[in-house]
Amino acid sequence: MVNKFERARDAVVSTPSLVIDLxxxxxxxxxxxxxxxxxxxxxxxxxxxxxxxxxxxxxxxxxxxxxxxxxxxxxxxxxxxxxxxxxxxxxxxxxxxxxxxxxxxxxxxxxxxxxxxxxxxxxxxxxxxxxxxxxxxxxxxxxxxxxxxxxxxxxxxxxxxxxxxxxxxxxxxxxxxxxxxxxxxxxxxxxxxxxxxxxxxxxxxxxxxxxxxxxxxxxxxxxxxxxxxxxxxxxxxxxxFNDMNTVRAGFCQEEDCAAAIICTVVSTAVPGKGVVDAGTKTLTSDRNVLHPLTGHGHVIEYPAAVITRLSEEHGEIDFSACPNRPNVGDRISIIPNHICPCVNLQNEVILHDAEHNLTPSKVDSRGMLS
CATH class of the missing domain: 3.20.20.10 (Alanine racemase)
Known part of the structure; x- marks a missing residue:
């Protein structure tokens, strides 16, 4: 699959960022x-x-x-x-x-x-x-x-x-x-x-x-x-937007997903593992509805990788089944299991249009619990 988020992945200023493909x-x-x-x-x-x-x-x-x-x-x-x-x-x-x-x-x-x-x-x-x-x-x-x-x-x-x-x-x-x-x-x-x-x-x-x-x-x-x-x-x-819940349940294809978290690999010190700067404060702790053992989302660049554990700021990913591994500093794109709470964790998202322009956009009702 062509990664529609590739240009946005390489262009965003800070991570983690939620990119929406218009x-x-x-x-x-x-x-x-x-x-x-x-x-x-x-x-x-x-x-x-x-x-x-x-x-x-x-x-x-x-x-x-x-x-x-x-x-x-x-x-x-x-x-x-x-x-x-x-x-x-x-x-x-x-x-x-x-x-x-x-x-x-x-x-x-x-x-x-x-x-x-x-x-x-x-x-x-x-x-x-x-x-x-x-x-x-x-x-x-x-x-x-x-x-x-x-x-x-x-x-x-x-x-x-x-x-x-x-x-x-x-x-x-x-x-x-x-x-x-x-x-x-x-x-x-x-x-x-x-x-x-x-x-x-x-x-x-x-x-x-x-x-x-x-x-x-x-x-x-x-x-x-x-x-x-x-x-x-x-x-x-x-x-x-769709997400991995709808993909893995068969209600859409991966290419129908309009939202991905762009994040940075911050550590590969533990053998077979990589850590990204997206934890529960970005991806949420939601497991997949029908396939809870698939981890906390899908890494587009490394389809065989499994996001095994999240803490507040750390996303731990098992790359042991992947033929290639990312390096520290590399950026990857993650499609979340459940997109709704992920959006609510962002003050703004980045819009990616057909000409590959990137535009910040406010999440207007973010955090409104009452």
């Missing part, structure tokens, strides 16, 4: 939106992957219906470029719900919830702010992270929202995060999810409750979204 980003965006148009489904991408106004604008330019965020701080940033924001998180503490209510004065804000408590406190916050917050009822479709258990439980919460004068019942939220099967084996689990959603939608209709939005999806299931006919929009995040 032509690959554009190809990833175009591919998803072409599929979504063919499948007649809307895209509301999750911005937790890039946390950047620049990339949010590119997603909107391709036709995204709005944006997804995890935290209110991210919503406040992304509301500068979109007036339609979904907070895919039960944001219920006093400060966050106050800020959501304020933001709802000027933007269409949707919040995913799975409790009567969340409905009560968000309704109170919106009432105090004289605003209207849209609510999506979160249904657990198998990820077992959040969400009510079944259609009947979703109906009870939907009724509570419908009674509120400061909340708007916008529909259903779900997350198929448990589905990591190869694309050709996803039809059955996704159809099961569709049946569960359809049961809830039917029950809502019987009770004259609207369900204009059914929001779901993930990067692993993105291109099989047509198997869930009940959903109206998908929220993939990682697809814009």
């Amino acid at each position: 032509p690959t980003v554009e190809a990833n965006l175009a591919q998803l939106h072409q599929y979504a148009e063919k499948a007649s489904i809307k895209v509301r991408p999750h911005t937790k992957t890039h946390k950047s106004v620049l990339f949010a604008k590119r997603q909107l330019a391709y036709g995204s219906r709005g944006l997804t965020v995890a935290k209110v701080g991210e919503a406040e940033v992304m509301a500068t470029v979109s007036d339609d924001i979904l907070i895919a998180y039960p944001a219920i503490d006093p400060d966050r719900r106050r800020r959501i209510a304020e933001l709802a004065k000027t933007s269409s804000i949707h919040v995913a919830v799975d409790s009567a408590y969340a409905i009560h406190v968000l309704g109170e916050a919106a009432r105090n702010a004289h605003s209207m917050i849209g609510i999506l009822i979160d249904i657990n479709v198998g990820a077992d992270r959040t969400g009510v258990a079944d259609a009947e439980a979703s109906l009870e919460l939907a009724k509570l929202v419908a009674k509120s004068e400061s909340l708007r019942l916008d529909g259903i939220f779900f997350y198929p995060g448990q589905v990591w099967a190869p694309a050709g084996e996803q039809e059955s689990p996704l159809h099961a999810i569709d049946e569960k959603l359809a049961a809830a939608i039917s029950l809502w209709q019987e009770n004259d409750l609207p369900c204009p939005i059914v929001s779901g999806g993930s990067t692993p299931t993105a291109y099989q979204s047509h198997c869930i006919k009940s959903q109206t929009e998908i929220r993939p995040g990682t697809y814009i």
Whole structure:
């Protein structure tokens, strides 16, 4: 494979640096939106992957219906470029719900919830702010992270929202995060999810409750979204850059990865090993979802190398299976296992365009935990 990061690797001033290849980003965006148009489904991408106004604008330019965020701080940033924001998180503490209510004065804000408590406190916050917050009822479709258990439980919460004068019942939220099967084996689990959603939608209709939005999806299931006919929009995040999770699971090829960490070999004193200046503060400690023994990422220049251990500033790499070894001072390119937290560890990334120009770009919502 041609290393698209080679020129950036040799040109960056300091390491470790996260480089984003813009032509690959554009190809990833175009591919998803072409599929979504063919499948007649809307895209509301999750911005937790890039946390950047620049990339949010590119997603909107391709036709995204709005944006997804995890935290209110991210919503406040992304509301500068979109007036339609979904907070895919039960944001219920006093400060966050106050800020959501304020933001709802000027933007269409949707919040995913799975409790009567969340409905009560968000309704109170919106009432105090004289605003209207849209609510999506979160249904657990198998990820077992959040969400009510079944259609009947979703109906009870939907009724509570419908009674509120400061909340708007916008529909259903779900997350198929448990589905990591190869694309050709996803039809059955996704159809099961569709049946569960359809049961809830039917029950809502019987009770004259609207369900204009059914929001779901993930990067692993993105291109099989047509198997869930009940959903109206998908929220993939990682697809814009991809990473070794999506590569090793078979959802993309290595050449579809738009992001790499450029780092420097700082030691080869231990036989068979090299140490780079990228540890947990750069690569994170995430193992590969399906192949945890493959290490903490992929070294493009040395495919047989294994990143065996990370500490805060040190990345230890086993080069013993490689025909050649790097020298101290050499630079290498690492595709992370999980790109989203890697971006969040950077104040800025370096953009690499088709003409090999390198431009720093701010990570606008970096570190926004509330």
